[in-house]
Amino acid sequence: MNKMTFSLTPEPDALAAAGHGRLHHDVARRLALRIVSGEYPTGHLFTAEVEHADALGVSRSVLREAFRMLTAKGLVSSRPKAGTWVNERKRWNLIDPDVLAWQLQCGASDAFLRDLFELRRVVEPQAAEMAALRREESQLLDMANALDTMEHHTLQSEKGRAADLRFHALLMEATHNEMLLALSNSILTAIASTTAVKQHIHVHPRDPMPEHRELHRHIADRSPGRARRAMRKLIDLALGDMEMALKHF
DSSP states (O other): OOEEOOOOOOOTTHHHHSOHHHHHHHHHHHHHHHHHHTSSOTTOBOOOHHHHHHHHTSOHHHHHHHHHHHHHTTSEEEETTTEEEEOOGGGSOTTSHHHHHHHHHHOEEHHHHHHHHHHHHHHHHHHHHHHHHHOOHHHHHHHHHHHHHHHHHOTTSHHHHHHHHHHHHHHHHTTOOHHHHHHHHHHHHHHHHHHHHHHHHOSSOOOOHHHHHHHHHHHHTTOHHHHHHHHHHHHHHHHHHHHHHHHTO
16 A cells, blocks of 8 residues: 655654643644554553653643543543543544644555545535535635636745635635535645645646636636536546656655
Protein backbone atom coordinates (compact mmCIF):
# COMPACT_ATOMS: atom_id res chain seq x y z
CA MET A 1 0.00 0.00 0.00
CA ASN A 2 1.48 3.36 -0.99
CA LYS A 3 1.70 5.95 1.70
CA MET A 4 2.86 9.55 1.77
CA THR A 5 4.47 10.81 4.96
CA PHE A 6 5.92 14.11 6.07
CA SER A 7 8.12 14.89 9.03
CA LEU A 8 6.22 17.06 11.47
CA THR A 9 8.45 16.89 14.51
CA PRO A 10 8.27 20.26 16.29
CA GLU A 11 11.38 22.28 16.93
CA PRO A 12 12.79 21.50 20.40
CA ASP A 13 11.60 24.76 21.91
CA ALA A 14 8.33 25.00 19.99
CA LEU A 15 6.14 24.01 22.90
CA ALA A 16 8.02 26.13 25.37
CA ALA A 17 7.49 29.15 23.14
CA ALA A 18 3.76 28.58 22.81
CA GLY A 19 1.37 30.44 25.07
CA HIS A 20 -0.44 28.43 27.70
CA GLY A 21 -3.74 28.83 25.84
CA ARG A 22 -2.26 27.04 22.80
CA LEU A 23 -0.02 24.62 24.64
CA HIS A 24 -2.61 21.88 25.11
CA HIS A 25 -3.43 22.07 21.37
CA ASP A 26 0.23 21.47 20.57
CA VAL A 27 0.42 18.58 23.01
CA ALA A 28 -2.80 17.09 21.60
CA ARG A 29 -1.31 17.32 18.11
CA ARG A 30 1.91 15.58 19.17
CA LEU A 31 -0.05 12.77 20.79
CA ALA A 32 -2.48 12.55 17.86
CA LEU A 33 0.31 12.15 15.31
CA ARG A 34 1.70 9.25 17.30
CA ILE A 35 -1.75 7.68 17.50
CA VAL A 36 -2.54 8.14 13.80
CA SER A 37 0.88 6.85 12.75
CA GLY A 38 0.41 3.71 14.82
CA GLU A 39 3.26 4.47 17.21
CA TYR A 40 0.56 4.37 19.88
CA PRO A 41 -1.64 1.47 18.65
CA THR A 42 -5.23 0.68 19.54
CA GLY A 43 -5.47 -0.13 23.22
CA HIS A 44 -2.23 1.65 24.11
CA LEU A 45 -2.50 2.68 27.75
CA PHE A 46 -0.81 5.93 28.64
CA THR A 47 1.52 5.90 31.61
CA ALA A 48 0.72 7.55 34.91
CA GLU A 49 -0.29 11.17 34.39
CA VAL A 50 2.69 12.64 36.25
CA GLU A 51 5.20 10.51 34.35
CA HIS A 52 3.64 11.26 30.97
CA ALA A 53 3.43 14.99 31.66
CA ASP A 54 7.08 15.00 32.69
CA ALA A 55 8.05 13.08 29.54
CA LEU A 56 6.31 15.70 27.39
CA GLY A 57 7.73 18.58 29.39
CA VAL A 58 4.33 20.02 30.30
CA SER A 59 2.16 20.37 33.39
CA ARG A 60 -0.51 17.83 34.37
CA SER A 61 -3.24 20.40 33.69
CA VAL A 62 -1.99 20.91 30.11
CA LEU A 63 -1.88 17.13 29.56
CA ARG A 64 -5.43 16.77 30.90
CA GLU A 65 -6.68 19.45 28.49
CA ALA A 66 -4.91 17.71 25.61
CA PHE A 67 -6.55 14.39 26.52
CA ARG A 68 -9.95 16.10 26.78
CA MET A 69 -9.46 17.43 23.25
CA LEU A 70 -8.52 13.98 21.93
CA THR A 71 -11.43 12.40 23.82
CA ALA A 72 -13.88 14.81 22.16
CA LYS A 73 -12.50 13.74 18.77
CA GLY A 74 -12.82 10.06 19.61
CA LEU A 75 -9.11 9.19 19.53
CA VAL A 76 -8.89 8.23 23.19
CA SER A 77 -11.10 7.23 26.08
CA SER A 78 -10.50 7.40 29.80
CA ARG A 79 -12.00 6.09 32.99
CA PRO A 80 -11.17 6.90 36.62
CA LYS A 81 -8.51 4.56 37.98
CA ALA A 82 -8.32 2.75 34.61
CA GLY A 83 -6.38 5.51 32.85
CA THR A 84 -6.48 6.75 29.25
CA TRP A 85 -6.14 4.51 26.22
CA VAL A 86 -6.21 4.72 22.42
CA ASN A 87 -9.55 3.93 20.79
CA GLU A 88 -9.95 1.72 17.75
CA ARG A 89 -10.10 3.69 14.51
CA LYS A 90 -13.83 3.21 13.95
CA ARG A 91 -14.47 5.40 17.01
CA TRP A 92 -12.45 8.33 15.66
CA ASN A 93 -14.32 11.33 14.30
CA LEU A 94 -12.65 10.93 10.92
CA ILE A 95 -14.13 14.05 9.33
CA ASP A 96 -13.25 16.33 12.22
CA PRO A 97 -10.97 18.95 10.58
CA ASP A 98 -8.16 18.35 13.09
CA VAL A 99 -8.35 14.56 12.79
CA LEU A 100 -8.45 14.84 9.02
CA ALA A 101 -5.45 17.17 8.96
CA TRP A 102 -3.48 14.97 11.36
CA GLN A 103 -4.06 11.95 9.14
CA LEU A 104 -2.95 13.83 6.03
CA GLN A 105 0.10 15.24 7.83
CA CYS A 106 1.12 11.94 9.33
CA GLY A 107 0.53 9.71 6.35
CA ALA A 108 -2.13 8.99 3.75
CA SER A 109 -2.57 5.54 2.28
CA ASP A 110 -4.14 4.83 -1.09
CA ALA A 111 -7.30 3.73 0.71
CA PHE A 112 -7.43 6.92 2.77
CA LEU A 113 -7.05 9.14 -0.31
CA ARG A 114 -9.71 7.11 -2.11
CA ASP A 115 -12.13 7.59 0.79
CA LEU A 116 -11.30 11.28 1.01
CA PHE A 117 -11.98 11.97 -2.65
CA GLU A 118 -15.10 9.82 -2.55
CA LEU A 119 -16.35 12.08 0.26
CA ARG A 120 -15.69 15.10 -1.95
CA ARG A 121 -17.55 13.44 -4.84
CA VAL A 122 -20.56 12.83 -2.61
CA VAL A 123 -20.73 16.29 -1.07
CA GLU A 124 -19.37 18.89 -3.48
CA PRO A 125 -21.24 18.13 -6.73
CA GLN A 126 -24.52 18.30 -4.81
CA ALA A 127 -23.37 21.54 -3.19
CA ALA A 128 -22.52 22.99 -6.62
CA GLU A 129 -25.99 22.09 -7.90
CA MET A 130 -27.64 23.75 -4.92
CA ALA A 131 -25.40 26.81 -5.19
CA ALA A 132 -26.46 27.25 -8.82
CA LEU A 133 -30.08 27.41 -7.68
CA ARG A 134 -29.66 29.44 -4.48
CA ARG A 135 -26.60 31.67 -4.85
CA GLU A 136 -26.88 35.40 -4.28
CA GLU A 137 -25.36 38.02 -6.57
CA SER A 138 -22.98 39.14 -3.82
CA GLN A 139 -21.72 35.57 -3.38
CA LEU A 140 -21.27 35.20 -7.11
CA LEU A 141 -19.20 38.39 -7.19
CA ASP A 142 -17.10 37.29 -4.23
CA MET A 143 -16.47 33.95 -5.93
CA ALA A 144 -15.32 35.72 -9.08
CA ASN A 145 -12.97 37.93 -7.04
CA ALA A 146 -11.56 34.84 -5.31
CA LEU A 147 -10.87 33.23 -8.69
CA ASP A 148 -9.16 36.38 -9.94
CA THR A 149 -6.88 36.34 -6.91
CA MET A 150 -6.25 32.62 -7.32
CA GLU A 151 -5.32 33.09 -10.97
CA HIS A 152 -3.07 36.07 -10.27
CA HIS A 153 -1.10 34.45 -7.43
CA THR A 154 -1.42 30.75 -8.54
CA LEU A 155 -1.72 27.78 -6.20
CA GLN A 156 2.02 27.81 -5.67
CA SER A 157 1.59 30.77 -3.32
CA GLU A 158 -0.18 31.03 0.03
CA LYS A 159 -2.40 33.83 -1.31
CA GLY A 160 -3.44 31.71 -4.27
CA ARG A 161 -4.27 28.72 -2.11
CA ALA A 162 -6.20 30.92 0.32
CA ALA A 163 -8.22 32.31 -2.59
CA ASP A 164 -8.99 28.77 -3.76
CA LEU A 165 -10.32 27.90 -0.30
CA ARG A 166 -12.31 31.14 -0.27
CA PHE A 167 -13.96 30.14 -3.55
CA HIS A 168 -14.94 26.72 -2.25
CA ALA A 169 -16.13 28.16 1.08
CA LEU A 170 -18.34 30.66 -0.76
CA LEU A 171 -19.77 27.86 -2.88
CA MET A 172 -20.71 25.93 0.25
CA GLU A 173 -22.24 29.07 1.77
CA ALA A 174 -24.26 29.62 -1.41
CA THR A 175 -26.12 26.35 -0.77
CA HIS A 176 -27.82 28.03 2.22
CA ASN A 177 -27.92 24.61 3.86
CA GLU A 178 -26.74 24.45 7.48
CA MET A 179 -26.05 20.72 7.33
CA LEU A 180 -23.74 21.11 4.35
CA LEU A 181 -22.06 24.07 6.02
CA ALA A 182 -21.33 21.80 8.99
CA LEU A 183 -19.20 19.71 6.61
CA SER A 184 -17.53 22.74 5.09
CA ASN A 185 -14.48 22.84 7.38
CA SER A 186 -13.73 19.18 6.71
CA ILE A 187 -14.04 19.67 2.96
CA LEU A 188 -11.83 22.76 3.07
CA THR A 189 -9.25 20.91 5.16
CA ALA A 190 -9.18 18.14 2.55
CA ILE A 191 -8.75 20.66 -0.28
CA ALA A 192 -6.07 22.66 1.51
CA SER A 193 -4.03 19.64 2.55
CA THR A 194 -4.09 17.81 -0.78
CA THR A 195 -3.42 21.03 -2.72
CA ALA A 196 -0.38 21.78 -0.57
CA VAL A 197 0.93 18.25 -1.14
CA LYS A 198 0.44 18.51 -4.91
CA GLN A 199 2.16 21.88 -5.12
CA HIS A 200 5.03 20.64 -2.97
CA ILE A 201 5.67 17.50 -5.01
CA HIS A 202 4.52 18.15 -8.56
CA VAL A 203 7.24 19.75 -10.70
CA HIS A 204 4.88 21.11 -13.35
CA PRO A 205 1.40 21.42 -11.78
CA ARG A 206 -1.64 21.57 -14.03
CA ASP A 207 -3.45 24.90 -14.37
CA PRO A 208 -6.74 24.42 -12.45
CA MET A 209 -8.29 27.72 -13.55
CA PRO A 210 -10.29 26.50 -16.60
CA GLU A 211 -12.29 24.04 -14.50
CA HIS A 212 -12.86 26.59 -11.73
CA ARG A 213 -13.98 29.22 -14.25
CA GLU A 214 -16.32 26.72 -15.89
CA LEU A 215 -17.85 25.83 -12.53
CA HIS A 216 -18.35 29.49 -11.66
CA ARG A 217 -19.95 30.15 -15.06
CA HIS A 218 -22.52 27.41 -14.59
CA ILE A 219 -23.36 28.66 -11.10
CA ALA A 220 -23.75 32.17 -12.52
CA ASP A 221 -26.03 30.83 -15.28
CA ARG A 222 -28.15 28.97 -12.73
CA SER A 223 -27.44 25.66 -14.49
CA PRO A 224 -27.54 23.09 -11.66
CA GLY A 225 -26.87 19.99 -13.77
CA ARG A 226 -23.89 21.56 -15.50
CA ALA A 227 -22.58 22.90 -12.19
CA ARG A 228 -22.78 19.39 -10.72
CA ARG A 229 -20.88 17.89 -13.67
CA ALA A 230 -18.28 20.69 -13.61
CA MET A 231 -17.60 20.08 -9.93
CA ARG A 232 -17.29 16.34 -10.48
CA LYS A 233 -14.81 17.01 -13.29
CA LEU A 234 -12.82 19.37 -11.06
CA ILE A 235 -12.60 16.75 -8.30
CA ASP A 236 -11.63 13.94 -10.68
CA LEU A 237 -8.83 16.05 -12.15
CA ALA A 238 -7.65 16.95 -8.65
CA LEU A 239 -7.47 13.24 -7.79
CA GLY A 240 -5.53 12.59 -10.98
CA ASP A 241 -3.11 15.37 -10.03
CA MET A 242 -2.68 13.84 -6.59
CA GLU A 243 -1.94 10.39 -7.99
CA MET A 244 0.53 11.91 -10.46
CA ALA A 245 2.23 13.88 -7.69
CA LEU A 246 2.62 10.83 -5.48
CA LYS A 247 4.40 8.97 -8.30
CA HIS A 248 7.12 11.62 -8.05
CA PHE A 249 7.29 11.52 -4.26
